[in-house]
Amino acid sequence: MVQPRVVVVGAGPAGVRCAEQLVAAGLRPVVIDEGRRDGGQIYRRQPEGFTRSYATLYGSEAERAAALHRGFDAIRDRIDYRSETLAWNITAGELHVVRDGIASRIGFDALVICSGATDRLMPVKGWQLAGTYSLGAAQIALKSQACSIGREVVFMGTGPLLYLVAMQYLKAGAKVAGVLDTSRLRDQLKALPQLLARPRLLRNGLSFISSLRAAGVPVLSGIEPLEIKGLPEDGVRSLVFRDKGGATREIACDAIAMGYHLRPETQLADLARCAFRFDAETRQWFPEVSLEGRSSVAGVYLAGDGARILGADGAENAGRLAALSALSDLGIPVRRAQVDELIARQQKMDRFRRGLVQGFPWPVRQAAQLPDDAIVCRCESITAGELRHVAREMGACEANRAKAFSRVGMGRCQGRYCGQAGAEIIAHATGVPVELVGRLRGQAPVKPLAIVTHEEQE
Numbered sequence: 001m002v003q004p005r006v007v008v009v010g011a012g013p014a015g016v017r018c019a020e021q022l023v024a025a026g027l028r029p030v031v032i033d034e035g036r037r038d039g040g041q042i043y044r045r046q047p048e049g050f051t052r053s054y055a056t057l058y059g060s061e062a063e064r065a066a067a068l069h070r071g072f073d074a075i076r077d078r079i080d081y082r083s084e085t086l087a088w089n090i091t092a093g094e095l096h097v098v099r100d101g102i103a104s105r106i107g108f109d110a111l112v113i114c115s116g117a118t119d120r121l122m123p124v125k126g127w128q129l130a131g132t133y134s135l136g137a138a139q140i141a142l143k144s145q146a147c148s149i150g151r152e153v154v155f156m157g158t159g160p161l162l163y164l165v166a167m168q169y170l171k172a173g174a175k176v177a178g179v180l181d182t183s184r185l186r187d188q189l190k191a192l193p194q195l196l197a198r199p200r201l202l203r204n205g206l207s208f209i210s211s212l213r214a215a216g217v218p219v220l221s222g223i224e225p226l227e228i229k230g231l232p233e234d235g236v237r238s239l240v241f242r243d244k245g246g247a248t249r250e251i252a253c254d255a256i257a258m259g260y261h262l263r264p265e266t267q268l269a270d271l272a273r274c275a276f277r278f279d280a281e282t283r284q285w286f287p288e289v290s291l292e293g294r295s296s297v298a299g300v301y302l303a304g305d306g307a308r309i310l311g312a313d314g315a316e317n318a319g320r321l322a323a324l325s326a327l328s329d330l331g332i333p334v335r336r337a338q339v340d341e342l343i344a345r346q347q348k349m350d351r352f353r354r355g356l357v358q359g360f361p362w363p364v365r366q367a368a369q370l371p372d373d374a375i376v377c378r379c380e381s382i383t384a385g386e387l388r389h390v391a392r393e394m395g396a397c398e399a400n401r402a403k404a405f406s407r408v409g410m411g412r413c414q415g416r417y418c419g420q421a422g423a424e425i426i427a428h429a430t431g432v433p434v435e436l437v438g439r440l441r442g443q444a445p446v447k448p449l450a451i452v453t454h455e456e457q458e
């Protein structure tokens, strides 16, 4: 009998556990990942030839990283794994991929999208200067290449990654010039009951803060970033911010890592024509997905941070759930008890997620206060003033219209890094609620790709 073809995009925690579940049911899924190696963001494997230990690379998550890597190695021969392969478009029943400049199309009976998330960013005046990175990029430099992004690094933003990456830098011997959090201690105290849903993670977070303090690193909360100062020719020199008492302060540094939680990578779900919903708590758009991982489109399943941001354990669960749903829809029997158990775990994790959202809020006010001459779209060098102009004077209050008029979101990143802040700026400038400003539509190719010369069909 011909087996159904299930294609999984992403070899992070969600994708690997999904593939494992499919293999256990006797299938040979195709697993696509643009990365060189499996592991995804958190369990990113070091390049071949690097020999750092699991404890050095993953700290408190070493055991979990090793378990995921073992899981992948065990199924490696029973999946059709395609690394360094970008999924760039989806059309009816076909995933379009490109590897080494060669394009091909892969037909599927079921598609599981486990595309993860990236940093969620809020612009600050001067963030186009060399030396300004996202927290994720700073972490990738360290995990992948054992490099620091600078000699004196300031970590700024909010959310658990802020403290985690600062701690990883400190442990690696880098100089951490400061950890500046835009959220306030009282937000975190209010969120405590929800954060207690996952005591181990809460303990980890608190221990990072106390270790940073013990090492003499200034750790400040309730700050407001004002400007990254420096010169175009040699990059970042300092960060100016307002402290929680209202005083303006400046901290010297040659690199800044910034981020405000995560935003889901949703372009593939968009191209698959999945329905989206606005999440009022986080003020961002997510694809609609059931607890079992079904999207609004038959045969398309979503799992991991790309669908609902629950962290790595949540992604592993969600990957398994999506696989079980795909199997069941393909007529392959699954154990209902396993599905119910996975759903119960997801619900507990969701409580913790809500605590994080409440304790480390997205700094909406910063968008309103961004000076007119601050750049919003780094790819196209478009300022907040230019965006406000098209919104107010040309009536472009909807995100895609404002993009067409201003070019905010039209560059290489296709609005993945500036789109959400841009929507907040338009909302504040025009008085239109941000959910009505909407979201930038996903466009193919989802990421820049080389011009291709051949096309193959499978």
Ligand SMILES: Cc1cc2nc3c(=O)[nH]c(=O)nc-3n(C[C@H](O)[C@H](O)[C@H](O)COP(=O)(O)OP(=O)(O)OC[C@H]3O[C@@H](n4cnc5c(N)ncnc54)[C@H](O)[C@@H]3O)c2cc1C
Pocket: 009, 010, 011, 012, 013, 014, 015, 032, 033, 034, 035, 039, 040, 041, 042, 043, 085, 086, 087, 088, 114, 115, 116, 117, 118, 119, 135, 136, 137, 139, 161, 164, 262, 265, 268, 303, 304, 305, 306, 310, 311, 312, 313, 315, 446
């Ligand atoms: C930058 C960053 C750093 C993080 N660091 C930590 C951390 O230190 N500790 C922690 O607890 N949590 C961390 N998180 C959160 C954690 O990584 C996630 O919760 C977890 O990895 C989610 O797993 P996932 O499988 O959903 O996605 P990911 O692990 O992100 O995996 C997604 C995979 O999909 C691939 N992919 C995406 N789009 C395509 C495409 N179009 N074509 C081909 N392949 C594609 C990617 O290459 C990636 O391998 C971090 C998140 C980010 C974004």
